Amino acid sequence: MCGTNGANGANGVTGSSIAGPVPRPNPYANTSDFLSNVANFKIIESTLREGEQFANAYFDTETKIKIAKALDAFGVDYIELTSPVASEQSFRDCQAIAKLGLKAKILTHIRCNLDDARAAVEAGAQGLDVVIGTSSFLREHSHGKDMEYITKTAVEVIEYIKSQGLEVRFSSEDSFRSDLVDLLSLYKKVDSVGVNRVGIADTVGCASPRQVYELIRTLRGVVSCDIETHFHNDTGCSIANAYCALEAGATHVDTSVLGIGERNGITPLGGFLARMVVSAPEYVKSKYKLNMIKEIEDMVAEAVQVNTPFNNPITGFCAFTHKAGIHAKAILNNPSTYEILNPEDFGLTRYVHFASRLTGWNAVKTRVGQLGLTMTDDQVKEVTAKIKALADVRPIAIDDADSIIRTYHLSLPGVSQNTSNGTSEPVAVNGA
Ligand SMILES: [Zn+2]
Secondary structure (H helix, E strand, C coil), rough: CCCCCCCHCCCCCCCCCCCCCCCCCCCCCCCCCCCCCCCCCCECCCCCCCHCCCCCCCCCCCHHHHHHHHHHCCCCCEEEEECCCCCHHHHHHHHHHCCCCCCCCCEEECCCCCCHHHHHHHHHCCCEEEEEEECHHCCCCCCCCCCCHHHHHHHHHHHHHHHCCCCEEEECCCCCCCCHHHHHHHHHHHHHHHCCCEEECCCCCCHHHHHHHHHHHHHHHHCCCCEEEEEEEECCCCCHHHHHHHHHHCCCEEEEEEHHCCCCCCCCCCHHHHHHHHHHHHHHHHHCCHHHHHHHHHHHHHCCCCCCCCCCCCCCCCCEECCCHHHHHHHHHHHHHHCCCHHHCCCCEEEEEECCCCCHHHHHHHHHCCCCCCCCHHHHHHHHHHHHHHHHHHHHHHHHHHHHHHHHHHHCCCCCCHHHCCCCCEEEEEEC
């Protein structure tokens, strides 16, 4: 969070003449102000463009179509594809996806020149994302063009795309290492010729959330068109940067599934929505089919042959696992105590870990119930001690803990051999 604007600073207990207790303001309440688009943003899903730049990525046409359809069903606003001039197959794939008739608009990413723009129009894209490097590094070491040339070409390309009736975004590459005056005057110019969006791209992943906030807020004061943002994750800031960009008035965020892209990638779709569903639950839940996140991530993970990271927001294998006894007790009473995200929103279930030395008797009591057994609290405490004792000696599996519970139960007075007939499924605890 940037904390540079909004309501937080104005909060506080005011006046001493108010009668009765004054509710304490939440110091961590969402920051909001008139610039913020946190509850009104659009996603440009770039798995099929940025994601194709991921080291392991090779998407055949069938896979691209499958991913595009899934992203469309999920509810993303735009799907961005690799430039049709990258290869002949890229051209044909763009044509094929543009013809699917998806609700999401099909964009393709092109360099800032008329030949690329013409090819993209021919390939059937509904919008073009034009990009050119403006930083001194790229001007010197990549394309070698000066700002005057860049501006002239940009206007020419934008006017051509508009004349074809397509949407157009114009973006600099490496925006955060570009000269601010150059950048703002270029964007002011393209805004004046009717560009739909300008783009801020942290191509090298160098920006911090505060820098993002400052740049976007400044740009918001200079252009009237939409602002698209693109954040690489080299220093782990890609979600925070996207969030701050929206707070500062950006309108569009680029994502890719699992964050795949050049180097270690960009803002991941799932992680970004984890952030956004906390900040703008109504908007996010009404617009995106959150229960498809796992399926889409699994689809892409398989296509590029990676595993979902253990600590991935929402879908990491332990994202909704509670282990410590104190946590488990509170979670079983009220999941909000240790969960900011509700697994049910994503079609997932929470798991209360009970087969460890950190377990507590509340978690074990739930497991006893799931196994269809009846014990008094004192008995549960006793069997919990046995589980902890074994778990102190070696790591134990669910089966080990279950067998301790069953054996203990059988030893209780009046219990016969055939009373334990409960489930042996792992303890997934559904709860409100
Ligand atoms: Zn990128």
